[in-house]
Amino acid sequence: MIETASPPATVASRPPASPAPRAALARWRDLSLVPVIFVLGVIGFIVSPAFLTQDNLIGVIQQSTELGLLVLGEALILISGRMDLSLESTIGLAPVVALWLVMPAHGARFAGLGLLPAWTAVPLCLAVGAAIGATNGFLILKLRVNGFIATLGMLTMLRGLQVGISEGQSIGDVPASFAYLGKAAWLGVPAAVWICLALFAAGGGVLGYLRHGRALYAIGGNPEAARAAGIRVDRLTWIVLAAGGVLAAFAGILYTGHYGAVSASQGNGWIFQVFAAAVIGGISLKGGRGTLFGALTGVLTLQLVINVMTLGGVPPLWTQFLNGMIIIIALVISRFTSGEKQD
Amino acid sequence: MPPAATAPTGVPPAAAEAVRAEGIVRRYGPTLALDGARLTVRAGEAHALVGRNGAGKSTLVSVLTGMQRPDAGEVTFGGAPAPRWGDTAAWQRTAACVHQKSMTVPDLTVAENLYLGRLPGRRAIRWRALRERARALLAEYGVDVDPAARIRELGVEQRQFVEIARALSFGARLIILDEPTARLDAGGIDRLFGKLRALRAQGVAFLFISHHLQEVYELCDTVTVFRDARHVLTAPVADLAEDALVEAMTGERQAAVARRRAPAARATGEPVLRTERLALAGHFAPLDLTVRAGEVVGLAGATGSGNTAIGETLVGLRAPDNGRITVRGRVVRGGSVPHALGAGIGYVPEDRHREGLIAGRSVAENATLTVTDQLGPFGTVLPARTREFARRMITALDIKATGPGQPVSGLSGGNQQKVVIARALAREPAVLVAVRPTNGVDVKSKDALLGVVRAAADGGSCALIVSDELDDLRICDRVLAVFHGRVTAAFPAGWGDHELVAAMEGARGSEETPHGSEETPHGTRQAAGTAGTAGTEGTEGTEGTEGTEGTTP
Numbered sequence: 001m002i003e004t005a006s007p008p009a010t011v012a013s014r015p016p017a018s019p020a021p022r023a024a025l026a027r028w029r030d031l032s033l034v035p036v037i038f039v040l041g042v043i044g045f046i047v048s049p050a051f052l053t054q055d056n057l058i059g060v061i062q063q064s065t066e067l068g069l070l071v072l073g074e075a076l077i078l079i080s081g082r083m084d085l086s087l088e089s090t091i092g093l094a095p096v097v098a099l100w101l102v103m104p105a106h107g108a109r110f111a112g113l114g115l116l117p118a119w120t121a122v123p124l125c126l127a128v129g130a131a132i133g134a135t136n137g138f139l140i141l142k143l144r145v146n147g148f149i150a151t152l153g154m155l156t157m158l159r160g161l162q163v164g165i166s167e168g169q170s171i172g173d174v175p176a177s178f179a180y181l182g183k184a185a186w187l188g189v190p191a192a193v194w195i196c197l198a199l200f201a202a203g204g205g206v207l208g209y210l211r212h213g214r215a216l217y218a219i220g221g222n223p224e225a226a227r228a229a230g231i232r233v234d235r236l237t238w239i240v241l242a243a244g245g246v247l248a249a250f251a252g253i254l255y256t257g258h259y260g261a262v263s264a265s266q267g268n269g270w271i272f273q274v275f276a277a278a279v280i281g282g283i284s285l286k287g288g289r290g291t292l293f294g295a296l297t298g299v300l301t302l303q304l305v306i307n308v309m310t311l312g313g314v315p316p317l318w319t320q321f322l323n324g325m326i327i328i329i330a331l332v333i334s335r336f337t338s339g340e341k342q343d
Numbered sequence: 344m345p346p347a348a349t350a351p352t353g354v355p356p357a358a359a360e361a362v363r364a365e366g367i368v369r370r371y372g373p374t375l376a377l378d379g380a381r382l383t384v385r386a387g388e389a390h391a392l393v394g395r396n397g398a399g400k401s402t403l404v405s406v407l408t409g410m411q412r413p414d415a416g417e418v419t420f421g422g423a424p425a426p427r428w429g430d431t432a433a434w435q436r437t438a439a440c441v442h443q444k445s446m447t448v449p450d451l452t453v454a455e456n457l458y459l460g461r462l463p464g465r466r467a468i469r470w471r472a473l474r475e476r477a478r479a480l481l482a483e484y485g486v487d488v489d490p491a492a493r494i495r496e497l498g499v500e501q502r503q504f505v506e507i508a509r510a511l512s513f514g515a516r517l518i519i520l521d522e523p524t525a526r527l528d529a530g531g532i533d534r535l536f537g538k539l540r541a542l543r544a545q546g547v548a549f550l551f552i553s554h555h556l557q558e559v560y561e562l563c564d565t566v567t568v569f570r571d572a573r574h575v576l577t578a579p580v581a582d583l584a585e586d587a588l589v590e591a592m593t594g595e596r597q598a599a600v601a602r603r604r605a606p607a608a609r610a611t612g613e614p615v616l617r618t619e620r621l622a623l624a625g626h627f628a629p630l631d632l633t634v635r636a637g638e639v640v641g642l643a644g645a646t647g648s649g650n651t652a653i654g655e656t657l658v659g660l661r662a663p664d665n666g667r668i669t670v671r672g673r674v675v676r677g678g679s680v681p682h683a684l685g686a687g688i689g690y691v692p693e694d695r696h697r698e699g700l701i702a703g704r705s706v707a708e709n710a711t712l713t714v715t716d717q718l719g720p721f722g723t724v725l726p727a728r729t730r731e732f733a734r735r736m737i738t739a740l741d742i743k744a745t746g747p748g749q750p751v752s753g754l755s756g757g758n759q760q761k762v763v764i765a766r767a768l769a770r771e772p773a774v775l776v777a778v779r780p781t782n783g784v785d786v787k788s789k790d791a792l793l794g795v796v797r798a799a800a801d802g803g804s805c806a807l808i809v810s811d812e813l814d815d816l817r818i819c820d821r822v823l824a825v826f827h828g829r830v831t832a833a834f835p836a837g838w839g840d841h842e843l844v845a846a847m848e849g850a851r852g853s854e855e856t857p858h859g860s861e862e863t864p865h866g867t868r869q870a871a872g873t874a875g876t877a878g879t880e881g882t883e884g885t886e887g888t889e890g891t892e893g894t895t896p
Contacts, residue, residue, distance in 0.1 A: 208726070209719070209723045209724055209725065209726075210722050210723055210724065211715035211716055211718070211722050211723070211724045212722065213724075214708065214715060214724050215715065217701070217704060217708070218701050218704070218708070218712055221701035221702065221703055221704055222697075222698075222700065222701040222702065224697055224698045225692075225697075225698050225699055225700060225701055225712075226701070226712070227660070227680060227698075228658070228660060228680065228690055228692050228698045228699070229680075229712040229713050229766060230659075230680040230681045230683075230684040230712075230713055231680075231681075231712070232681060284703075288701060288703055288704070289703050
């Protein structure tokens with residue numbers, strides 16, 4: 001019988017005095033991937049002496065930033081009980097549209113429209129991300145179409161739009177303002193790392209300490225109850241979807257700066273890793289549960305695994321197989337270290 | 344079954360026994376869910392199993408249906424030992440349970456649901472033959488449902504009939520009904536009871552689990568009470584007064600009299616809530632309503648009568664077509680929950696699982712969902728203040744929880760409902776709108792919850808109780824009966840059960856009781872109800888005037 005799953009009698013008679021162990025346990029759950037990261041570090045050290053060098057570790061972390069921002073956006077959306085697959089196309093399309101609007105029509109290999117001054121590239125890119133997120137919101141919240149298929153359609157459509165605009169080629173020679181954040185280093189560490197950490201901290205603060213952030217858990221956990229409690233469910237969900245688009249566009253800026261060009265396949269196939277990192281990090285696909293710290297450890301775990309594999313000299317033809325297998329192993333491990341069912 | 348179970352008892356089993364369970368022990372970790380529990384149901388008997396939430400009723404049901412294996416004890420069906428543990432088919436042939444939650448597949452047809460997992464034939468399904476068999480099966484038990492209809496298209500009542508027919512078709516002679524009336528309206532309950540009586544005549548035994556003692560009196564011959572995982576008493580219903588039954592369930596000399604206490608004659612104050620020509624097409628006709636400070640008003644009505652829609656319109660979940668709502672003279676924007684909340688309308692939704700609680704989150708979070716703007720500056724929600732607020736609520740409403748951080752899904756039904764009410768009261772609303780506030784909670788929690796509503800009104804607010812449960816409405820200063828979207832009658836405190844039920848059912852007309860031809864179950868139902876309360880009702884007047892205002896728990 002489902003109803004009696006909660007133990008009777010004793011629960012009611014237990015004195016309401018011991019919240020401490022439970023709170024401690026809940027905090028510990030957040031840290032369930034930390035030992036995994038530590039073990040990966042040890043393995044990396046054994047596999048290759050190059051692993052524990054500053055260059056390598058900073059490289060790993062910088063590569064985590066772009067994926068990390070996508071995971072941050074997706075985590076917010078998942079906690080609100082929705083999903084957005086199109087983020088992986090936004091990371092490519094938003095920079096392309098921005099560059100297309102600002103780059104000169106003649107002179108460079110890629111012919112833009114040259115409509116706007118070069119400094120507007122960054123704000124334009126973020127605005128495109130917001131617009132994509134808002135479009136997803138319109139489809140899901142106003143037209144009430146299925147979110148999975150709608151964003152899957154957007155994924156394909158936006159990828160096609162990017163290929164169409166960029167004529168299937170990489171765009172190099174991006175404006176200096178656009179490339180700055182992905183290239184610069186502050187205090188010896190790439191600026192992207194600081195920014196990413198700051199955004200995760202800000203996101204964590206919003207979810208933990210702001211009323212609208214707390215409301216996301218309520219919306220994801222039980223939208224009907226949230227509505228009955230006076231939370232503006234649709235408005236907040238819409239904002240979260242737009243924020244996810246902005247974060248993906250920002251990831252696109254960092255990625256473009258990092259590699260100096262926008263490739264036609266930028267972000268292609270990332271969404272799988274985004275979801276894997278989020279779920280490994282303890283975000284529920286059903287909504288209403290998970291923390292951004294958990295999501296961040298999920299990202300680091302995935303990136304470390306890939307790095308260790310590269311250093312270990314895994315033959316390139318096998319990396320795809322191992323990649324998938326390791327994600328599944330990581331899922332299983334995190335499911336048991338956190339002690340919670342992932343649903 | 345454990346070894347002890349297979350040992351013959353030596354005593355020749357009474358042929359008339361449908362089921363006998365002896366000395367059942369079942370543990371969940373450190374918790375003893377059943378401690379030497381016993382139960383005997385005779386063939387053709389309607390046997391009630393009552394007890395507070397957590398008394399072990401549901402665990403016993405899972406033992407009797409083979410879903411849980413007891414740690415000790417034996418179960419026999421009609422004298423024969425229970426089927427082997429895990430032999431699902433054999434268990435289905437002996438006992439079946441109609442759960443509170445529907446166990447049908449909504450998008451399959453009735454016929455498919457009836458034969459789910461045992462579709463006849465070896466290869467392709469022969470649809471016509473299947474439908475014919477289903478039709479015959481349904482006809483056998485007098486269930487008037489089209490076998491080709493999808494379950495989704497049926498009402499709650501018909502779904503239950505289908506489930507009962509399915510259970511019987513396995514050959515089970517013991518049907519366990521777990522709160523079957525929780526989601527039915529009065530007419531549906533009567534038809535269900537009529538059906539059950541007819542089936543009993545065929546020798547089917549029923550084990551009936553309900554929080555509605557009135558129904559126990561109406562339908563059952565024998566009642567068994569469980570308390571704290573143990574068997575407390577088994578007695579013929581006729582020999583057991585309702586007070587004694589409640590006492591057995593709660594284990595204290597419960598003031599059943601106090602429970603039925605009519606509210607004191609209160610000097611009512613200023614009008615707080617006022618509706619003017621408030622209307623929503625298809626749900627309720629223009630409504631003028633004034634509720635004064637200190638007053639608790641009941642909106643009585645069966646499911647679909649429109650009383651729930653009135654409640655939902657007041658709290659902003661539905662936008663009215665017409666008319667306006669004012670709270671303390673201020674107009675409330677219709678159709679917006681945040682505005683209604685801001686104007687001081689608190690809401691206790693009908694179904695705490697669907698609209699009330701966020702199951703995975705903590706008590707503190709659930710209780711403070713409406714007051715997040717008051718828990719810190721600049722839109723912040725400070726965890727310390729949240730916990731503090733929740734602790735105050737836990738103390739004020741006597742919520743049994745390990746602390747503010749406990750997930751709300753771990754609480755018992757009554758305490759979950761208290762959390763929902765705590766949230767509604769958190770903003771100190773001027774108007775509290777509570778829809779079936781005691782839905783699915785046990786007798787003692789019911790009193791506590793209604794006491795909370797009463798106390799809120801006594802504190803200078805007013806309350807509106809939207810319900811079809813007479814016990815909920817008993818604390819009201821006046822009750823308005825809603826039928827087909829119109830207020831058809833108003834009763835001051837001290838109304839008789841009979842007249843209110845009649846008004847809720849549309850009274851006078853005979854249209855509302857299609858199955859009423861068979862000695863009108865209503866009659867018996869109300870007779871039982873009034874018989875139980877007649878004594879106390881007479882003394883209401885004197886008790887009420889003693890002015891218990893301040894002492895309401």
